Amino acid sequence: MAEITVTLPPGVGLHARPAALFVGAAAKSSCDVTIGRPGEPGVNAKSILGVMGLGAKAGEEMVVTAEGDGADELLASLKEILETPEGGHA
Amino acid sequence: MALQVLSPMPGRVANLSEVPDPMFAEAMLGPGLAIDPPREPVTAVAPISGTIASLFPHAMGIEAEGYSILVHLGLETVKLNGEGFTLLKAKGDTVTAGEPVIQWDPAAIEAGGLPVITPLIAIQAEASQITQLVADGTPVEAGQPVFEVA
Structure with a gap:
């Protein structure tokens, strides 16, 4: 299983828009993907409501894990989405 | 069996395409509709x-089945970081359809410069799963069924 830790950028945290982008990217992959706080069980990263339910705030560290084909590439792209500040999204 | 989804507030039913936010207008989160609330304090159910x-x-x-x-x-x-909103429930609570969850005042939020149109979304559903029960532009009451998701 591959794992990365990402610090959420300044802004409003992992709310609806970033969550939708993040989940959209995760859901396209065949990997099992989770996101959560360090030391806590993660939630299914393909569930918008699950990810929004974390209520993750700007500046928090989040751990993303992926298991399956292309896990490393997937994590790299998810990291980029999470680290893009609000307003930086198209 | 289709699940009936109730309007959380009184207001006017609007098409998601009327919502000035592409995340909702383009159904990135899923299909649904929007409710344009009255400009007075309301309780979202x-x-x-x-x-x-x-x-x-x-x-x-809210998740079910x-x-x-x-x-x-x-x-x-x-x-707004919660300013202008009052929570009546907590995350993890079980609720019955129509039960009050959040109080807010659309007039105050609008006066602060933010749109008050309220998307009601079937998260990660397909557009084909949704049957709208009330035509766009129609006034509805809180608790009135507005669409079904199959």
């Missing part, structure tokens, strides 16, 4: 019976 899986001052997500429904009170209202 649970659109379905289930568990509150996600709760913010400005938004609630594999369906997830999101009510997002106004747009960009996350920026």
